[in-house]
Amino acid sequence: MQKAAQAYIQTQVNTVTQGDLVVMLFDGCIKFLRQAKEAMTAKDYARKGVLISKALDVIAELQSSLNLQKGGEVAENLSKLYLLCSTKLLMANMNMDQGIVDQVVNMLSGVRDAFAQINTPEFVPQAPASMQQARSSGPGLATAGMAAPSAGAPVHKAFAAYSQAKK
Numbered sequence: 137m138q139k140a141a142q143a144y145i146q147t148q149v150n151t152v153t154q155g156d157l158v159v160m161l162f163d164g165c166i167k168f169l170r171q172a173k174e175a176m177t178a179k180d181y182a183r184k185g186v187l188i189s190k191a192l193d194v195i196a197e198l199q200s201s202l203n204l205q206k207g208g209e210v211a212e213n214l215s216k217l218y219l220l221c222s223t224k225l226l227m228a229n230m231n232m233d234q235g236i237v238d239q240v241v242n243m244l245s246g247v248r249d250a251f252a253q254i255n256t257p258e259f260v261p262q263a264p265a266s267m268q269q270a271r272s273s274g275p276g277l278a279t280a281g282m283a284a285p286s287a288g289a290p291v292h293k294a295f296a297a298y299s300q301a302k303k
Contacts (some may be wrong), residue, residue, distance in 0.1 A: 155255035158198070162248030165194035169225075169241050173234050181232075188229045188237075195222050217243065 152160065168191040175184035199218040202211045221240045226238035 153249065153255070158201070159248060159252050159255060161194050161198055162244055164253065165191045165198075166241055166248065168194070168242055169237050169244075173237050176232055176234050178239075183249055184232075185229060188225050191240075192225055196223075216246070217247065 138140075168187045172184050172187035172191065175181075175187060190267070195218050201213060202215055204211045204215065207214070221243060224236050224240050227233065
């Protein structure tokens with residue numbers, strides 16, 4: 137059963153657009169953080185640490201997928217936000233502070249919702265021809281300064297993070 141679930145998740149990750157993958161990464165990260173809060177409440181410190189580490193891995197993948205040259209100010213701001221989230225999560229992990237985890241969840245949820253909105257075909261009803269190619273590989277990503285999660289090992293890291301979130 138476990139192998140079938142893994143195969144399903146891998147197929148799902150391999151067949152979605154870049155924009156969908158980014159939204160899935162946000163979803164996984166937020167899920168890890170909510171589970172980390174539950175672990176804090178249960179005083180399961182080891183599990184809390186593992187879950188926050190997984191969330192940090194997802195944030196690192198999101199950070200590495202930014203295209204700072206093409207993304208301009210949006211990509212720079214996202215980079216700063218990811219750094220802030222990572223710093224806050226390290227503090228939350230060290231201080232067992234659920235309030236800080238909530239702050240990070242709120243920040244990431246806002247960005248996730250924005251990406252989900254620009255990842256819809258309705259976002260740019262009549263995109264210029266130059267945007268059609270960018271939209272085919274991931275709606276809205278070019279305008280948001282995002283590249284696809286990098287090829288090779290990081291994609292596997294993204295897959296690993298997402299598959300863990302689905303469990």
